[in-house]
Amino acid sequence: MTAALLEVRGLKTHFPTSSGIARAVDGVSFTLERGEVLGLVGESGSGKSVTGFSLIGLVDEPGRIVDGEIRFEGRDLVGQPTKELRRIRGRDIAMVFQDPMMTLNPVLSIATQMHLALEAHEKIGKEEARQRSIEALARVGIPSPEGRIDSFPHQFSGGMRQRVAIAIALLHRPKLIIADEPTTALDVSIQAQILAEMKALVKEFGMAMIWISHDLATVSSIADRIAVMYAGRIVEAGPVGQVLRSPRHPYTQGLLDSLPTRTSPGEELAQIPGTTPSLINLPSGCAFAPRCARANAECAVIPEEVYEDARRFRCHHPLPERSTP
Amino acid sequence: MLGFIIQRLWQAVIVILAMSVLVFCGVYAVGNPIDVLISPDATQEIREQVIAQYGLDLPLWQQYFGFFQRMLHGDFGESFVYNMPVTTLILSRLPATFELVLFAVVGASVIGIPLGMYAGYKPESRTAKLIMGLSILGFSVPSFWIGLVLIMTFAVQLGWLPAGGRGETAELFGVDWSFLTLDGLKHMVLPAINLALFKLAMMIRLARAGTREIMLTDTIKFARAAGLSERTVLIRHVLRLIAIPLVTIFGLELGSTLAFAVVTETIFSWPGLGKLIIDSITSLDRPVMVAYLMMVALLFVVINFCVDLAYALLDPRLRRARA
Ligand SMILES: Nc1ncnc2c1ncn2[C@@H]1O[C@H](COP(=O)(O)OP(=O)(O)O)[C@@H](O)[C@H]1O
Ligand SMILES: [Mg+2]
Numbered sequence: 001m002t003a004a005l006l007e008v009r010g011l012k013t014h015f016p017t018s019s020g021i022a023r024a025v026d027g028v029s030f031t032l033e034r035g036e037v038l039g040l041v042g043e044s045g046s047g048k049s050v051t052g053f054s055l056i057g058l059v060d061e062p063g064r065i066v067d068g069e070i071r072f073e074g075r076d077l078v079g080q081p082t083k084e085l086r087r088i089r090g091r092d093i094a095m096v097f098q099d100p101m102m103t104l105n106p107v108l109s110i111a112t113q114m115h116l117a118l119e120a121h122e123k124i125g126k127e128e129a130r131q132r133s134i135e136a137l138a139r140v141g142i143p144s145p146e147g148r149i150d151s152f153p154h155q156f157s158g159g160m161r162q163r164v165a166i167a168i169a170l171l172h173r174p175k176l177i178i179a180d181e182p183t184t185a186l187d188v189s190i191q192a193q194i195l196a197e198m199k200a201l202v203k204e205f206g207m208a209m210i211w212i213s214h215d216l217a218t219v220s221s222i223a224d225r226i227a228v229m230y231a232g233r234i235v236e237a238g239p240v241g242q243v244l245r246s247p248r249h250p251y252t253q254g255l256l257d258s259l260p261t262r263t264s265p266g267e268e269l270a271q272i273p274g275t276t277p278s279l280i281n282l283p284s285g286c287a288f289a290p291r292c293a294r295a296n297a298e299c300a301v302i303p304e305e306v307y308e309d310a311r312r313f314r315c316h317h318p319l320p321e322r323s324t325p
Numbered sequence: 326m327l328g329f330i331i332q333r334l335w336q337a338v339i340v341i342l343a344m345s346v347l348v349f350c351g352v353y354a355v356g357n358p359i360d361v362l363i364s365p366d367a368t369q370e371i372r373e374q375v376i377a378q379y380g381l382d383l384p385l386w387q388q389y390f391g392f393f394q395r396m397l398h399g400d401f402g403e404s405f406v407y408n409m410p411v412t413t414l415i416l417s418r419l420p421a422t423f424e425l426v427l428f429a430v431v432g433a434s435v436i437g438i439p440l441g442m443y444a445g446y447k448p449e450s451r452t453a454k455l456i457m458g459l460s461i462l463g464f465s466v467p468s469f470w471i472g473l474v475l476i477m478t479f480a481v482q483l484g485w486l487p488a489g490g491r492g493e494t495a496e497l498f499g500v501d502w503s504f505l506t507l508d509g510l511k512h513m514v515l516p517a518i519n520l521a522l523f524k525l526a527m528m529i530r531l532a533r534a535g536t537r538e539i540m541l542t543d544t545i546k547f548a549r550a551a552g553l554s555e556r557t558v559l560i561r562h563v564l565r566l567i568a569i570p571l572v573t574i575f576g577l578e579l580g581s582t583l584a585f586a587v588v589t590e591t592i593f594s595w596p597g598l599g600k601l602i603i604d605s606i607t608s609l610d611r612p613v614m615v616a617y618l619m620m621v622a623l624l625f626v627v628i629n630f631c632v633d634l635a636y637a638l639l640d641p642r643l644r645r646a647r648a
Binding site: 053056058060086087088089090091094095097099102103104105106107108109112116117119120121152154165168169171 | 541542543544546547548549550551552553554557561562565566568639640641642
């Protein structure tokens with residue numbers, strides 16, 4: 001049996017702050033096969049981005065991976081020297097961020113930024129770098145890239161900038177791309193385009209992808225499997241169809257209920273009561289209990305993970321499985 | 326770009342015009358040069374002859390127009406004290422100040438920017454704290470005192486370096502320079518350090534603040550996520566992003582130090598412009614004061630123009646706005 005592309009086990013990334021330790025990621029495990037798309041969803045502040053950054057060893061100071069394994073092609077990345085991680089970043093695992101206005105360097109031309117990204121992993125001349133960059137820009141749907149490669153970021157629209165960022169991320173044909181809410185900052189119509197293009201590119205390259213989003217709707221259209229995160233933990237995971245059709249964790253159900261498509265027009269959107277908890281001094285039990293209608297005294301203890309076929313969840317009082325209609 | 330240059334040229338003309346009026350009137354109001362020019366026991370006849378010779382009996386506006394016309398031809402009259410054309414006098418002193426200041430400001434930047442960037446890159450490290458301690462010292466200790474300490478230590482006690490003067494010079498483009506000879510360089514070291522310390526502290530602070538801020542941005546995270554080395558991130562990304570404030574301060578410091586290196590030049594008896602202007606103020610040598618102040622105005626106009634051009638080179642977002 002060959003190892004999965006990525007296997008994360010018990011990952012914990014904590015931030016010591018003046019008011020206590022923020023357990024941004026607190027025991028996350030998941031597996032990703034080659035070419036598979038995993039959707040990582042959860043409200044903002046649930047630790048999705050920190051999970052992504054942990055994978056490439058770019059957790060902000062003073063945050064630190066305190067426990068767990070990140071096996072990429074069988075090799076544990078946790079504790080690898082910076083030099084090793086740098087070799088993997090951009091070449092094997094690439095990442096795209098949320099706000100394309102902030103990610104590209106405003107004072108360097110697109111050509112320069114792409115050249116730097118290429119040079120980071122291979123010896124390459126200016127002309128060849130330019131050719132490769134133009135091809136990469138064409139692939140992500142930038143019209144007449146020969147003419148635009150010498151432009152600067154401010155000369156592109158938000159959607160085009162995000163395409164440039166994606167082109168940079170794909171320069172080395174990585175095996176895994178982490179897309180951290182890449183469409184959240186864009187107009188709705190552009191969101192759909194980028195989503196469709198990413199889907200096609202992932203297929204074309206045979207890349208695996210972790211698609212991070214707070215929006216279940218976009219995740220459901222792109223992911224093979226889905227992992228729902230709450231307060232630093234994955235509370236439910238499984239094939240996207242099964243999880244969305246019959247969520248077992250009340251939090252997943254809550255997210256589904258708050259989707260506009262689920263309610264008929266005019267009806268008020270259901271909202272999960274309460275707010276996301278502070279990750280400092282979390283209660284010892286299930287973090288969702290204070291907001292959960294099904295919670296009782298039992299929930300003061302962290303529920304064990306329950307496995308059912310390809311699915312798993314952490315809940316003392318799971319919703320009953322809905323049979324396919 | 327052409328439009329921008331024309332616009333700046335217009336502004337320059339207006340600034341120079343305004344300065345010429347201000348300077349002329351300001352200097353006119355200071356003392357009576359006749360008292361300096363003629364010994365108190367000269368006859369009334371000689372007095373009037375001298376007054377007429379310098380045109381000091383004409384109304385102010387006529388004097389100004391005469392001055393302005395001559396200025397356009399680069400003629401600022403003759404120094405009352407040195408009895409030579411002011412332009413020649415200033416040009417003979419300018420190279421000494423110019424080379425000293427250029428060494429000091431460029432040196433401060435070349436050393437200060439990397440130190441500041443390091444301090445901003447690893448703010449918690451011991452080295453960073455040491456660098457910041459040094460920069461506080463550079464800010465708070467008065468320049469004349471540092472100058473004296475430098476002389477006491479390196480010239481008097483250790484005898485390594487000369488205490489003053491320009492030393493041996495060599496000619497280039499028909500001008501004498503100290504930096505072309507070893508002896509001249511030795512003479513330049515202490516005054517250049519003295520001038521540079523404050524600027525060094527400033528460059529360190531500026532580079533550190535900029536680097537700290539930029540390091541936290543998504544731009545840097547994205548560059549790192551692409552696998553760029555820390556070195557490349559710092560040199561290709563961070564340095565470019567913090568360049569604008571650095572260039573601004575570089576230009577301002579270059580201008581103001583060229584104009585006002587008085588203290589250092591006095592302590593190290595460096596025969597530059599600073600000494601000349603102080604002498605001309607005490608002796609009420611009006612043509613020298615006027616020419617000097619006009620030169621300073623022109624200097625700042627030119628430096629500002631260069632800094633603006635540098636902005637456009639450094640930040641593409643400014644190019645379009647000005648095109
Ligand atoms: N640089 C940091 N310093 C301190 N705490 C942080 C930092 N980055 C993230 N965190 C903590 O991690 C939590 C999760 O952040 P994040 O992963 O960005 O959430 P999201 O799911 O919205 O991507 C935050 O709520 C915060 O408590
Ligand atoms: Mg996030």
